[in-house]
Amino acid sequence: MRKVVSTFEAGKSISSTTRMPGTEGIWTFVFIDMMVFLLIFLVFMLERLGNYDLYTQSQLQLSPAWGFVNTLILLTSSWMVFEAVQAAKRKDSIAVSRWLKAAFMLGGIFVVNKIIEYYLKIDAGIYVTTNSFFTFYFFITAIHFLHLIAGMIFLWVYSVLSRKLNISLKYTKQLENVGLFWHFVDALWIFIFPVLYVI
Numbered sequence: 001m002r003k004v005v006s007t008f009e010a011g012k013s014i015s016s017t018t019r020m021p022g023t024e025g026i027w028t029f030v031f032i033d034m035m036v037f038l039l040i041f042l043v044f045m046l047e048r049l050g051n052y053d054l055y056t057q058s059q060l061q062l063s064p065a066w067g068f069v070n071t072l073i074l075l076t077s078s079w080m081v082f083e084a085v086q087a088a089k090r091k092d093s094i095a096v097s098r099w100l101k102a103a104f105m106l107g108g109i110f111v112v113n114k115i116i117e118y119y120l121k122i123d124a125g126i127y128v129t130t131n132s133f134f135t136f137y138f139f140i141t142a143i144h145f146l147h148l149i150a151g152m153i154f155l156w157v158y159s160v161l162s163r164k165l166n167i168s169l170k171y172t173k174q175l176e177n178v179g180l181f182w183h184f185v186d187a188l189w190i191f192i193f194p195v196l197y198v199i
Contacts, residue, residue, distance in 0.1 A: 021085070021176040030184045037143075037188060041195060044136045051132065058133035059197070061126065066117050067197040070110050071189060077106035078186040081155070081179045088175050091167040096175070100159035103182070107152040114145055137196055144192055147185045154178045 020027070048055045084099035121127075121134075128138045158175055 022180045023173060023177060026177040026180050030180060033147075033184065034188075037191070040136075040140060041191065044140070044195065047132055047136070054131060055133045058131060058137075061121075061124070062137070062197050063117070064197045066113060067193045070113055071193050073106050073110050073113070074186040074189050077103040077110075078183050080106070081182045085172070085175055085179045088162070088167050088172045093162045093167050096162040096167065097159045100155045100162065104152055104155040104159065107148060107155065110148060111145070111152075114141065140192055140196065144185070144188055147188065151178075151182045151185050154181065 080099045080103040084096050084103065087095035087099060118138075126134055128135055155178065158171075158178055161171065162175075
């Protein structure tokens with residue numbers, strides 16, 4: 001009987017430490033957002049099949065180097081946010097603030113790179129209305145850009161809160177939500193980069 005009870009308690013302990021991060025709300029939001037982007041990507045690929053030469057020639061006017069650098073930036077920032085969440089679990093508010101601010105700064109570098117890239121395209125006479133490829137290019141990257149800005153706002157707010165408040169269980173769960181959103185933004189770019197710049 002004691003063995004059964006101890007086994008049950010051990011199982012309970014394991015389940016409590018292996019819970020899903022964040023709350024159901026953020027998972028629902030990410031799932032819906034992901035479905036929307038999958039539909040956009042599907043329409044893009046169908047249009048590409050119907051206008052293969054146009055899309056191939058238009059893609060040559062994008063710089064894979066820009067896209068690759070931005071991919072590295074976001075992957076690094078995603079790791080920093082992960083470290084911030086781990087620091088929150090240790091109740092290390094100083095580390096939380098530092099990791100989040102570092103991730104915020106990398107997000108800012110991404111923003112600057114993207115604005116420069118947009119400027120170079122427009123300066124070269126490439127606009128949203130140039131052709132359907134660039135309509136998709138500006139539309140998809142602009143939506144991702146807005147997601148990134150929203151994520152950066154959350155990063156900054158929670159970096160400030162980490163120093164003003166005690167690192168509670170509530171704060172940690174909310175920070176996990178922020179982390180999940182940021183990881184989603186990063187994962188989204190990992191799809192955008194090959195689809196628009198490479199394939």
